Amino acid sequence: MRANFIFSEVWIGLRRNLTMTIAVIVTVAVGMALLGVGLMINSQVSKLTGFWSDKVELSVYLCVKGSPFDACKNKGAVTQEEKGNLEQTIRGLPEVESVKFETQAEAYKNWQNTENNTLLLSVTKVEDMPESFRVKLKDPEKATVVASNLKGQPGVSNVVNERDLLQSVFGFMDTLRNMALGIAILMVFAATLLIGNTVRLSAYNRRRETGIMRLVGASNIYIQLPFVMEGLIAGLIGGVLSGVLLILVKIFIFEEIQTYMVAPLGWDTVAGVITGTMAIGVLICVFASFVTLRRYLRV
């Protein structure tokens, strides 16, 4: 096998079909970048889910003086007795794993740490903060049942299932991921057709050469390799570009939203995604070249 013969043939082929080659490269780059973004969102979501599934809990807020919740109206703050009953009830539920009591002081401290609004900070007093039971469940799926169970209990102002809050975030990210993957699939389809067309043009342009190669007994691999290599090189360049796009996405999008993400996406994941998408891009290109060759190049 003479490498420089193959490479000069490949170079000639790519140059002759320059516009088609560029189309292939751009399509592969965009398609693979979208696929990569989809995979990155996916791993971000699963990281977040993993992070939150340990922490997700029901917050059973108790009435304070002047609470606006219907359940507390005209009743004043929760009494010591009600608190004791409630704790017993919660502990008695079979779904509950553990219960923690958060005092007004603790709630105030936690809230201070997360709230940035200085005006709100200055007017809010410790007594305004509700006491709460933080209930950790054995099975987070049971949260709704337990929540509705506890809602009517005396002294309870409100029950918040933190999972519901997260669900809306996850739902949004799922939609984003599905869109990215959907477009990626379309792009991969377009790339396959484009490569097929490029190979067809290339086979037509080189029909004299391939005809003679066949006659003088060049082996099939020698005849086909330049075409497959054209696909491979276009796929590789497209893959490298998609890698660059993914790095940009990581820097400008994922780094930006990292502040809101308790479990940030690491560079190791990005590297894995880039390697994976590049490999898929190259494989698709080689596969498409090979399939079209079978049709347009009789050997």
Add this chain to the structure above:
Amino acid sequence: MIHFDNVTKVYANQNRPALDHVSVDVDKGEFVFLVGPSGSGKSTFLRLVLKEERPNSGSIHVAGKDLAKLSNFKVPHLRRRIGCVFQDFRLLPNKNVYENVAFALEVIGKPRRFIRKVVPEVIELVGLEGKAHRMPEELSGGEQQRVAMARAFVNRPMILLADEPTGNIDPATSIGIMKVLDRINRTGTTVLMATHDAAIVDSMRKRVVELEDGKIVRDQSRGVYGQAY
């Protein structure tokens, strides 16, 4: 060297067979003319030798190999032992004479040192010394056909197939082409030439196999072209 036994070839969508129960033996080193009108099956015969087509029935042996048992994978190796020349030369227009001949060796992976040695020898054998760096368009038809013969012969094939090699060339130049074919034949290469050219067949006095409607109607050593068509 070439052995056809009761070979029939019918192309798809055609009723009449292109070759009809043909049996021929061509020995090593023979020079054979394949004559007959257009459509008589000459080209089909050559394509079957190259295993570009498969017969519907009968068996073909080329260079000691049963083509029916030859896997597709090994067909290129068969073709390396067979040189081919055509009416339309089939040269690569963007390569010069040397490169055209060298191409045949490059694509079967011969080492460069070997190519540099044998290509000039073959160019000299076909009488094109000093023209190695000309482009095909700068050459006459006869010279282009010599390049094609150099390319067909450069790998020292056991068999040379020529499909109307003088079809695009004037009679005077054709004599030169035939001399080259004769020279190639004298190196021990079996030559099988399909032709319409009565004058050439008559002047060479070689074995003549005549086909008509896919059947062999004459097989004559030291023959002539025969009746005018």
